[in-house]
Amino acid sequence: MQADIDSYLDHLRHEQQCSPHTLNAYARDLEKLRALCETQAISRWQDLRSADLRQLLARLHHQGLSGKSIGRLLSAARGLYRHLVRHRHCDQDPTTGLRPPRGEKRLPKTLDVDLATQLLDGGVEDDFLARRDHAIMELFYSSGLRLSELVSTNTDDLDLGEGLLRVTGKGMRVRVVPVGTKAREAIVQWLPLRQPVAKDSALFVSERGTRLGARAVQLRLRQAGVREMGRHLHPHMLRHSFASHMLESSQDLRGVQELLGHADISTTQIYTHLDFQHLAKVYDAAHPRARRRATSSDTAEE
Incomplete structure (x- = not known):
């Protein structure tokens, strides 16, 4: 599973030309996802279900993680599964239909x-x-x-x-x-x-x-x-x-x-x-x- 994460990050780095900041954030998010699979004794991305992912998002929200951060994690997971499906390493996407919790919309602070x-x-x-x-x-x-x-x-x-x-x-x-x-x-x-x-x-x-x-x-x-x-x-x-x-x-x-x-x-x-x-x-x-x-x-x- 780590090899699949590394492959996806390489795709983001070389083909999508994402910034180091984005790559680091996605790597942290996907590590949380991999850790979830480990606790659930899931050894293949193919075996992760929407209910498992929804449970992770709910737990992170309960722990105080912002809606924006949860949305980024979900975006990272969605991108990973698109990559896996494209390369035929997986034939299902558990992120389908999932939405992050709505966070408080804060206006940016400015100087007059x-x-x-x-x-x-x-x-x-x-x-x-x-x-x-x-x-x-x-x-x-x-x-x-x-x-x-x-x-x-x-x-x-x-x-x-x-x-x-x-x-x-x-x-x-x-x-x-x-x-x-x-x-x-x-x-x-x-x-x-x-x-x-x-x-x-x-x-x-x-x-x-x-x-x-x-x-x-x-x-x-x-x-x-x-x-x-x-x-x-x-x-x-x-x-x-x-x-x-x-x-x-x-x-x-x-x-x-x-x-x-x-x-x-x-x-x-x-x-x-x-x-x-x-x-x-x-x-x-x-x-x-x-x-x-x-x-x-x-x-x-x-």
Whole structure:
């Protein structure tokens, strides 16, 4: 059974060109599935039944695993069985008809325009770390990058003259995104400090000259958020803020989808809910008849 998992992961790695993050997540999920089979004395994928899989999903849900994580496990199992059926290692798929539990739909956290300005327009010291971190935050907010996309960016992906960046996103899909004036200025100030220490083509490097890792970026942004705004900041908050502010100003859902690199427009539509929240607050504050309902004290006075 482990050989079948390895074969499927190789398929994802070489043919689907999935990211290391996705591969690691699927490997963990399929290990849970294999462990279930072991406890049930199941030695072939052919012998796993829908009832067994449903029991596993229910137990994980009861243990507090989120609906999103359970959905990913089910997606991994479904992909594995499609692979097995395609290669005639199995003739049944126990994932058919199974659905993950509905999880709470949480809207992504964003910064409003004033907070984003406060974060990015503060004074920047002319040293290696400050210039690098400022360029990172400007690029996140300017171009709506994912964390994995930013850390994998190389200097030759960037065209400062045209203000464009070539980005390799999920599924190795390549898109070209604009880089705003403020981000270009921050990168221009960073590059002379990068040049003497860089050991490879990475746009953002550590003080040792090696490519900056995702965890390091997360920690630096967290510190910057506490320092400049008194709150935690993470990379996706800047991506979400970019998307929300772009959609609020342009109302161009398809355009924002392209900039974010979303394969499905339904993923981008989450930002229409954020925009509605903003409009609802404006309405409540400005409209003379916006009050939802009179309070008990108001009613008594009337």
